[in-house]
Amino acid sequence: MSETTTELPVVVIGAGPAGLAAAAHLLDRDIAPLVLEAGPLAGAAVREWAHVRLFSRWGELVDPAAEKLLAPTGWTEPAEDTYPTGGDWAERYLQPLADVLGERVRYxxxxxGVSRTGRDRIVDADRDTQPFVVHYESADGHEHRLFARAVIDASGTWSTPSPAGASGLAALGEKAAADRITHRVPDLKDPTVRARYAGKRTAVIGSGASAFTALAYLADLAESDDGQGTHATWILRRGISGSTFGGGEADQLPARGALGLAAKAAVDGGHADAVTGFRTDTVERTEDGHVILIGEDGRRLDPVDEVIVLTGFRPDLSFLGELRLGLDERLQAPTALAPLIDPNQHSCGTVHPHGVNELSHPEKDVYLVGMKSYGRAPTFLAMTGYEQVRSIAAHLAGDHEAAERVELTLPETGVCGGAGLFDEPAAAEETGGGCCAAPAPLTLGAAPAPASSGGC
Structure with a gap:
């Protein structure tokens, strides 16, 4: 890389947790960052789920380099053992951090689009020596161009939720029923949103923490004076087992374990019915405005008023088309990282330490970090992203020893999944690979049967 190129900034895409942490680590290494944020404020995507409480504590949500940057301003870290909402995280940490960065953040x-200057995707000559060219649109619709020595894409996956259709494509009729479908956990403290779900029947599609949260919220609504008659139909593509509701009391993130227990309580308490092995094929509108979900096996579920689709997210790669990315064909995560985070492979809740080596691509000096680095894998934690950008900043500064000295220990879920059975309806009854046996089947309304598993 030429001396002229090294004088250019590192462009960071996204002013969320990982993007702002990247900027802080770059500054700590005397490298100029320039953060491009599509929204009007820091943490724009986080603010869209401002009402949802995180299952990570404050102590796990503040990056060390960011804290160092904030310290001279008199910023005080919230109590590390408390759990913020998305709104708390944005207002009390992300926005103050962005404010310290000042003009280094453009809203x-x-x-x-991102490419190499004068080099489209197919040109090899002197490719690695050319700076990156980044195109962006400002809020007034004007087009702009700037140049960068490296690009760190921390834009996340929030803007591209996965559909209800089990094939990965929108189910037939899903787009036509968009006014009855949301891909977000509803904010039931908002009177307008609350009225939309109170006393109604709602289908919740998904099996992760977001689905647990939605079920718990709807169960609380059903027990309130203005929510009588509220009921949820919980739709799962696989069967129910001891791992369906997460790690429970065995989860090293207690709040995450509590989410699963709350979802189980919603089912046990009669506020939700579980439909298993259901793979949505068609969304049908009735004449009276209700929605009927039809499975690939021909099953037709009872009509519902609303549908909440929480089937995960996927990365938007559209503006990176001129770059030579090395992505796993299934997860759309960096090739070297994918085997370490693959939800189809059995894991007891740990992620192998990873940094710049696992995040590199055939295109030198371009990195996907944060939630986007995990592609379609759902198990990302903020502390993972902070360690990623620390390693990348060290590498860009030429401190390769620090870049490769990656230390990351993630809390265990307390449960084991089955290898290759992540989305199979019969997964609950089959034996998984890896270090543990498959969890025992779970009977709703009863305590989980003890799983026969070895140590992880």
Whole structure:
């Protein structure tokens, strides 16, 4: 890389937790960052789930380099053992951090393309020596261009939720029923949103923490004076087992374990019915405005008023098309990282330490970090992203020893999944690979049967 190129900034796409942490680590290494944020404020995506409480504590949500940058301003870290909402995280940490970065953060800047200067995807000559060119649109619709020595894409996956259709494509009729479908956990403290679900029947599609949260919220609504008659139909593509509701009391993130227990309580308490082995094929509108979900096996579920689709997210790669990325064909995560985070492979809740080596691509000096680095894998934690950007900043500064000295220990879920059975309806009854046996089947309304498993 030429001396002229090294004088250019490192462009960071996204002013969320990972993007702002990347900027802090770059500054700590005397490298100039420039953060491009599509929204009007820091943590724009986080603010869209401001009402949802995280299952990570404050102590796990503040990056060390960011804290160092904030310290001279008199910023005080919230009590580390408390759990913030998304709104708390944005207002009390992300926005103050962005404010310290000042003009290094540009708001209303939506990136539309990244390439090498004068080199499209197929040109090899002197490719690695050319700076990156980044195109973006400002909020007023004007197009802009700037140059960078490296690009760190921390834009996340929030803007591209996965559909209800089990094939990965929108189910037939899903787009036509968009006014009855949301891909977000509803904020039931908002009177307008509350009225939409109170006393109604709602289908919740998904099996992760977001689905647990939605079920718990709807169960609380059903028990309130204004929510009588509220009922949820919980739709799972696989069967129910001891791992369906997460790690429970065995989860090293207690709040995450509590989410699963709350979802189980919603089912046991009669506020939700579980439909298993159901793979949505068609969304049908009735003449009276209700929605009927039809499975690939021909099953037709009872009509519902609303549908909450919480089937995960996927990365938006559209503006990176001129770059040579090395992505796993299934997860759309960096090739070297994918085997370490693959939810189809059995894991007892740990992720192998990873940094710049696992995040590198054939295109030198471009990195996907944070939630986007995990592609379609759902198990990302903020502390993972902070360690990723620390390693990358060290590498860009030429401190390769620090870049490769990656230390990361993630809390265990307390449960084991089955290898290759992640989305199979019969997964609950089959034996998984890896270090543990498959969890025992779970009977709703009863305590979980003890799983026969070895140590992890």
């Amino acid at each position: 209303g800047a939506r990136v539309t």
